[in-house]
Amino acid sequence: MNAPRGSRPTNTLSLASALPETTSPARAALQTALTRTALSIEPREEPALLRRIGRALTPGAQEVPDEVFISALCAVRRKRWASRLMDQTRRDGRIWISREDMEQAASTVEKPDATDDDLFAALKPVMAARFHELGDTPREALAGMQADLLDTGRVLSAAQTARLADAIADAFNVSDRDRFVGRAQEAEEARARQEASIQQTARARRESEEKRLEDWESSLVRFQEVPAILRCSHREALRWIAENRIPVARRILQKDGQELWEFDPNELIALRPALPEWRRINEEFFDRKQKRGRDRDGRRDAPLPEPPKVGKHVANSVIARVAALDRYAAHFRTARALDRRITLVTGPTNSGKSHTALDALAKAESGLALAPLRLLAHEFREALAARGVEASLSTGEERIVAHGSKHLAATVEMCPFFNPVDVAIIDEAQMLFDPDRGAAWTAAIMGAPARHLYILGAPECIPMVRRIAELCGDPIDEISLQRKSPLKAASAPVRLNELKSGDALIAFSRREVLDLRAALMERGRRVAVVYGALSPEVRRAEAQRFNSGAADILIATDAIGMGLNLSIRRVVFAALRKFDGRQTRDLTIQEVKQIGGRAGRYGKHEEGIVAVLADAGSPRFIRDHLNADPVPPDELRPLVQPDADIVRAIATEIGSDSLYGVLARIRRAVLRHDDPNYRLSDMEQPFAIASALEGVEGLDLTQRWTYAMCPVDDRDNGISRLVGWAADHAAGARIPPPGTGRLPAPDRAGREELERAEKRHKRLVAWRWLALRFPETYPDLESAEDTTRKLNEWIESVLRQQSRTRKQKERR
Structure with a gap:
């Protein structure tokens, strides 16, 4: 018999195959079935067929019905049928068809000599069902499929999109099929043009900002040239630099440990009119110092006033003053205005650190509980409720308002810095050392506007919290707890x-x-x-x-x-x-x-x-x-990063509305690597998002900064999706919430579908985060929350169902 079209030539075993005179019942039944059906098998299929026929034989029988033999032969061939479908679909560019789709289609084929046409006929209803699971309309199904593909890093070409749209139109019986397909292809072509334009514009703007910075750096002069430019003496220049009147534009650490100082000549020229006043103030200051010395209290004369900022193209030291990152504690004015007291409670896991703090929080007139995770913020809220105190909730993607309540449970990044409270709790303070989120703990501990602040953490956080308390000028008490069980x-x-x-x-x-x-x-x-x-x-x-x-x-x-x-x-x-x-x-x-x-x-x-x-x-x-004893930390300078206010202030100073340019300047200029008090967080992901957003026209600096802070995972192409949303936002479009996508019955879900659902959940988290900040652009938050609940319930059902299915198989 001829091999099915599309399959490779094989050696076959037919009714003419010689079998030994003494054969097993299964082999005899196989020979009889091959003779009756006139079918052929490959040698490699024989062992599996014999096993299946042997299980189907009744005691003493040497034959099986033809339908049993055909069913067994189809079962043996289904894996290769799925592989044939994989080869054909990938060769055709139909990358939206998954391996599971092909296996499901192969499982429905009942013709042992199935051709490629038969296999694709079986695949058609499988894909139609999948399209309907992705959405209620053809447009929703197309968007859902494109989103799922983007999660895996795959983007369809315009021609592939047209082919997918055609298959979806067929599944939904779209009356005007050509129009639907044409619009889908045009939309993908427009998207591709927009993406290319965004990337080209972003590249040009980044190059412009980098050239601006390079030009400025190349214009700098060394100290030897400062007296001539300012028209002052060498000694006066040194004195004014020490008094921070002449800003050092850049400090370059040399191999010998010495610093090379560079200055902006434009700034120096702008300072010339101030020199007579500086000389007069200095003469008066030193004259008073000679006459009066120290007063009876041992206090020195008041320091010279801080010099004014100069120009728009300002030095890095001025940028640092504007950013206030080298004086970060002072950035939190509400907290600094309070007479704060810190109680640091440390101990290992299961030492009961939170019990005392929660009791104090519940007794306070107003309070704040900050947790590292949304889950723990909920637990704080429930712990307060158990103590008779209703609290509101604030996380990146969720708000629950308890009207009339003066207590709030929140994630650390959502700390409200301008609403004073009596008591606040910050949990898991060892997160100060985390390279990605440590800056949020620094901000929360320095900025929590509480009269009594409880900080909870593992013992290794002690020296860092002490250092932060010192920088804030806050008194600190320490409580050390032991485990309650060995x-x-x-x-x-x-x-x-x-x-x-x-x-x-x-x-x-x-x-x-x-x-x-x-x-x-x-x-x-x-x-x-x-x-x-x-x-x-x-x-x-x-x-x-x-x-x-x-x-x-x-x-x-x-x-x-x-x-x-x-x-x-x-x-x-x-x-x-x-x-x-x-x-x-x-x-x-x-x-x-x-x-x-x-x-x-x-x-x-x-x-x-x-x-x-x-x-x-x-x-x-x-x-x-x-x-082992806790390992002393290598670094006791807390991590810091800018917020929206700092970003806007620096943009004003350097005369740029480019978020990429602002962040590049912050990374290069704000904190020296040897700053004695703080370390700048590397901000790798916000910088990557800002870089990608450079090509999106129509968003202001604050909006860009908000997008840069959005929690996305670039392993799932989260930044690419975020830029697409931002482009739609800038164009005035409304961005609907993502759907659940394909959710098969839990007992049929494998790892691939479970992972796909987890990625959809991440997509919803990012969407909901943006919806709380741009509600007009990201509408229907309630629908997104319902979708999130459905996904969570499905994932939990999968995890439970697979356990039950395994037990059922074992019992069978």
């Missing part, structure tokens, strides 16, 4: 089949978590999972499953190291190394203590045990890290 390291590694109910297995990637989950479910264990890509609601639901006993074992990333009340008996590390976004390294002492400290929750378990999975590392590593 924590010890296991003496031997733990094998996977030795895990017990109440154990938490810790991995450091989503893939490892899901691999371990699958391995444990194959052993009949009930498993809950927690990892960063899950929403706070799903994490909380999974934690509840574990705490209630509905799941025996929790598998998690280090997302459990912060928050989540978990009744863990033993923490088992599945790895002792992690990728931190920059490199793969050993776990730190603090990470082992923070994560391992979740074991042995007080009141649930008498002690906590920390172990390592067999073949993942040495128990000694765990023991040494648990017993």
